[in-house]
Amino acid sequence: MKLGPKAASAALILSASLALTACGGGSAAPAGAGAPAATTLTLGAVQEIRSWDPAQAHVGHFLQPYQAAYDSLLLREPDGKLSPMLATAWKYNAANTVLTVDLRTDVTFSDGAKFDAAAAKANLDHFKTANGPQMAQLTAVSDIKVVDADTIELDLTTPDPSLEFYLSQAAGLMGSPKALGTEGIKTEPVGSGPYVMDKAATVKDSQSVFTARKDYWNKDNQKFEKITFKILLDLTARTNALVSGQVDATLLDPKTGKQAEGAKMILAANEVDWQGLTLFDRDGAKNPALKDVRVRQAINYAFDRKTILDQVLLGQGTPTSQPFGKASGAWVEDLENKYPYDPAKAKALLKEAGFETGVVLELPSVPGFETQLAVIKQQLSDVGITVNIGAAITNTYTTDVAGQKFTSMYFSLFQGEPWVAINQIISTKALYNPFKTTSPELQAKIDAVQGGGKDAPKLAQEVNKYVVDQAWFAPMFRVNQMYYHNSKINVTPQIQQAVPSIYNYSPAK
Amino acid sequence: MIRFILKRLGSGLVVLFAVSVLTFFLLYISSGSIARNILGDQATPEQLAVKEAELGLDQPMPVRYFSWLTGALRGDLGTSWFTSEPVANALATRIPVTMTMVFAAMILIAIIATLIGVAAAVKRGWVDRVVQIGAIIGDSIPGFVIGIILVTVLAIQLGLFPATSTISPGAPASAWVLSLTLPVIALLINGVTGGAQQIRSAVIKQLERDYVRTLRSRGIGEGEILSRHVLRSAAPAGLTVLSLQLIGMLGGVVIIEQIFALPGMGPLAVAATSQTDLPVVMGVVMYTVAVVITVNLIVDLLNGWLNPKVRAS
Secondary structure (H helix, E strand, C coil): CCHHHHHHHHHHHHHHHHHHHHHHHHHHHHHHCCCCCCCEEEEEECCCCCCCCHHHCCCHHHCHHHHHHCCECEEECCCCCEEECCEEEEEECCCCCEEEEEECCCCECCCCCECCHHHHHHHHHHHHHCCCCCHHHHCCEEEEEEEECCEEEEEECCCCCCHHHHCCCHHHECECCCCCCCCHHHHCCCECCCEEECHHHCECCCEEEEEECCCCCCHHHCCCCEEEEEECCCHHHHHHHHHCCCCCEEEECHHHHHHHHHCCCEEEEEEEEEEEEECCCCCCCCCHHHHCHHHHHHHHHCCCHHHHHHHHHCCCEEECCCCCCCCCCCCCHHHCCCCCCCHHHHHHHHHHCCCCCCEEEEEEECCCCHHHHHHHHHHHHHCCEEEEEEEECCCCHHHHHHCCCCCCEEEEEECCCHHHHHHHHHCCCCCCCCCCCCCHHHHHHHHHHHCCHHHHHHHHHHHHHHHHHCCCEEEEEEEEEEEEECCCEEECCCCCCCCCCHHHEEECC | CHHHHHHHHHHHHHHHHHHHHHHHHHHHHCCCCHHHHHHCCCCCHHHHHHHHHHHCCCCCHHHHHHHHHHHHHCCCCCECCCCCCEHHHHHHHHHHHHHHHHHHHHHHHHHHHHHHHHHHHHHCHHHHHHHHHHHHHHHHCCHHHHHHHHHHHHHHHCCCCCCCCCCCCCCCHHHHHHHHHHHHHHHHHHHHHHHHHHHHHHHHHHHCCHHHHHHHHCCCCHHHHHHHHHHHHHHHHHHHHHHHHHHHHHHHHHHHHHHHCCCCHHHHHHHHHHHCCHHHHHHHHHHHHHHHHHHHHHHHHHHHHHCHHHHHC
């Protein structure tokens, strides 16, 4: 067998063909990667949509693509204000237990079905039973009634101050009643939204392509002829795609952001998450020292938040002592710097509490936050608190949290609406209050928020003050989401979303 | 020969079965909060229970494994918990992308590594030294770093290639070739340098053997000695190295696909693992094991064909 000569000739042919394709690339690439027309928008999406069934929609990054295909009952403006969309007006009864919603009468779905009260009810009923990732949004809604052709009524078991907000989110997305529950809608959305999916150009795991729907009822929300969501899971891939002009906008991080800025990309920064310690075991069930509020406050005084932020996240964020977000309404200016960096005071508080030495804080390791944990360990040891970093959290960590496996933990959490945040980290039902800490005083404040209707955000400030005074957490900073875009488009950040709503993009003039 | 193939296929099936049992039980033991992962942290215990029943997580483990196995034997690998896409479909659309890349890289590695390895072994001297140094450099740079350098220089600065995949329906064949060129180069550099090293030493070893001296003393030309005798004897070592590289590449290609945003097995495997989408993870593991078994079988057959001594043993 004459391997050598054969191999040699094959190699020649192959290398020649490779060289040829490389040459071909020289002339072909500019055409392929060339400037899109002014009315096309290509976004680097950080996740693939799991199912286009509107009941499977999620929050944040996962909501934006659905907005191309589906209208929601309410529209959430970039600043968080709720405006009419498919609903023209909505109103609670005095007890905040019945929400009456008036609907538009001139809207059709892309399959021709008409949007009316029956369609809205079908969607809300479907959402409650479809086991989607946000099904908890309608937990408080017990029944949906059709009042007349363009009015529905939502009956609530208990008041839910977040319900109107939810109707601008996953729970409010309206799909064609004919398509709900079918297999087809999982791969091809059927909504009343500004765009319809171009099925032929859409490739799973690669891109979803949408074209403007003819005769869409609200041209203000339809600013492009074509929108492509290019799936780019990898941060490096997103950076490369943005700076080489393959996408118009995408989400990066502080480090890759520097590269994008070098390529003259524009930052639309927005604070969405907070990072910090949560001191779960405030009743001292497993770590008695944490029962003493002075110990928890000492932990708060031990951190030089500004320096940590500058070093670890290149200053992209704002140091804070409170867990509620600035845009939530529950934010209190005076709490922002409630616990300044003061190691001497931390030591004094520990001494006063009788814990001058011997306080040990067990923290699980959290992938991606190794640097933060190392700094925390250092700064707490400076005031005499020992930190033991345990094994990394895994896929089972929510069960571990609920099972009281951790007495405290470092994490990054979304900062939502006050009632959402209360049910996430403060109430006795909250996943991130696994030891179910509470007090009559706090519970009264929480109840006030729940029944507070329009005043709920303001009343939530009292909850915020309580948990900050009691040092339930040791927040570090709110973190900037680094959303970058090129100069072909304008982008308005959306509060509480790392990725803006689809309505917030427009072609640059 | 047929008996040999059947025997190897039989043992392959046993391995496949054993791996499936192990993977299934290891994965499901750590699957405590799947319903919570899907429904989010605001879900109530009742909602979690409904979801668990829907996914069959309330059944005992052996029952779940048996139902997965009977499905798998019929070619039904289950449905993704997160996307509701049948796992067999998910694999069928991604395997061609990954395999195109892996096979293109393998063919090029086989040819280039052989040429370089043989040249180094025969010429020795400076050629050998250059190959040796090149091998050390090539081996020490991970494929993904090569990928990032290639993108930065050839795609972003020079604009010769797309920075991430432009493969889409209706795109011309040139879009495929352009999208795959950089990933294939990133994949093959480590393989070429590693392969060339091994082939070089195998050839040198053969060249030092007595039979080569005997052939030379009979006046047979160097070219014929090399192509008819030495390469044939050195081939098993080369093939083994190549098969190991192919198997190793299945791991490397995951990262390369992420960097170049290619819709292959890599993103699927990463997403499924991080979400604990167990039916998909099982599918990916089964695919990987099947590839490894097939590659080993092919290498064994090729070795037997090239070298009768191997067949006899």
